[in-house]
Amino acid sequence: MKESTAATSAQTPLRVGVLGAGGIATIPEGVLPNMHHIADKATVVAVADVLASRAEQTAARFGIPAHYSNLDDMLANSDLDAVVNLTPIPAHAETSLKIVEAGKHLVVEKPLATTLAEADAIIDAAGARELTIVCAPPDMLYSPYVQAQRLIRENAIGKVAFARVRSSHGGPGGGPDGWPFDPTWFYQDGSGPLLDMGVYGIHEITGMLGPAKRVTAFAGITEPTRVVRGDGPYGGLEIPVTTPDNCLFMLDFGDSTFAVVDGTFNVVASRSPKVEVFGRRGALALFRNDGPDLEVYRTDLAPGLDGWIAPNNWPAVADPRRAMLKRALLVDHLVDCVRDGKAPVLSAEHARHALEIMLAVFQSAREGRVVELTTTF
CATH class of the missing domain: 3.30.360.10 (Dihydrodipicolinate Reductase; domain 2)
Known part of the structure; x- marks a missing residue:
């Protein structure tokens, strides 16, 4: 697996991987259709989905350079600063822990996990690596x-x-x-x-x-x-x-x-x-x-x-752009927190x-x- 590349300068867009190419990733209100609004801050370089064909189709639709059928391959083969975890609820904890253990900042859909022990493990792993977690909802x-x-x-x-x-x-x-x-x-x-x-x-x-x-x-x-x-x-x-x-x-x-x-x-x-x-x-x-x-x-x-x-x-x-960014607002918030060194409003502790x-x-x-x-x- 590649070493962590989570640090980024204010001038360089974060390299983002998206895990899960279902509805919240692709619907008009979702993440991918609205990432172009923050192209100066973050760029999606990889997408992974358990359905390989869906990952491939999503990559082609949104011009994403790489696509994978699992998280491990995406983490090993794409140079990422952060991962947006859009998996179904039961998969949040296992995949999010793997992401932060790989040294990547994390945006994760709600809820953070399904047990407090899982939530604690994710927060502790991120804290040990000085990583930022942003957890939905964005309200x-x-x-x-x-x-x-x-x-x-x-x-x-x-x-x-x-x-x-x-x-x-x-x-x-x-x-x-x-x-x-x-x-x-x-x-x-x-x-x-x-x-x-x-x-x-x-x-x-x-x-x-x-x-x-x-x-x-x-x-x-x-x-x-x-x-x-x-x-x-x-x-x-x-x-x-x-x-x-x-x-x-x-x-x-x-x-x-x-x-x-x-x-x-x-x-x-x-x-x-x-x-x-x-x-x-x-x-x-x-x-x-x-x-x-x-x-x-x-x-x-x-x-x-x-x-x-x-x-x-x-x-x-x-941010007055929230209506424009829709679910990509989560990624926008992550980038701002990483660049400015500020604690997220949408913190993992609040999610826990x-x-x-x-x-x-x-x-x-x-x-x-x-x-x-x-x-x-």
Whole structure:
């Protein structure tokens, strides 16, 4: 295997390998279609996928010089500074550990791992080699969330009492459009809506309020079989559901501050905000689609007057290119952290805390009790 080439100058683009050529790598919102926006900062020099034909087709489509059928060959034969790990959830831990042990910076999709021991091993290996890890989701780089975090810390809505967080959808294959690949693994042990979707809400609310202290939860399987909708190649496929597809949980942040979060494959539609945070002197509402990205309710806007404001003129505190970069924003963040020597906002430690919360959700639901958390970030 080649020696580490992780160090890079501010003038030289990072040489990036992409592991996994599935949807998150290739869809319009994914990594590869948007890497050209940061060509001065990073260049993809290799792609690997367990399906050799898919790796070859992806390389041809995006002009990537080398393609491989496995991670080991890519690490051994391509000169890389970093690897973007876009494998399915159950493969994150093993492949990410191998990447950092090879001396490469890491961008990894959520979650970081599926056990705390795996997460610890990845973090320890990266730390020993002075490598940077950036872990999805990218939400805490988005300006509305960063502004909300700032307002909360500046006490703009007073002491936070509780929050509601929507972190669900109808499930892969649950929409009317044809699903392009087999979604079975999303409903099997080692995956599920909590690890796939709940992780977004967990990152968002802990990013704004800080580490949680305790978890209590319910989780279950709503129907034993899912049927893929639409007329795509997997339309009509019957999928046995072997992991909870319906999770609802509460986070205790201490000092009587709570959050209710959902992580399910059962929200086929919603008109509610993505996140609502309720304080003693106001409230915040963050939206995914409809309305302004961030609205704030303030008491005493003027004497005797309370009301909502949309702070469109507030200073942008995150990269305004995020809508353009889409999932490539993760790579952009990695490059900035490597070049500037700064700790990532999307840190492995935050990802480990989110993972502990998810594991605690399963434990709480299984044992019917409150679970204390031990990690922080």
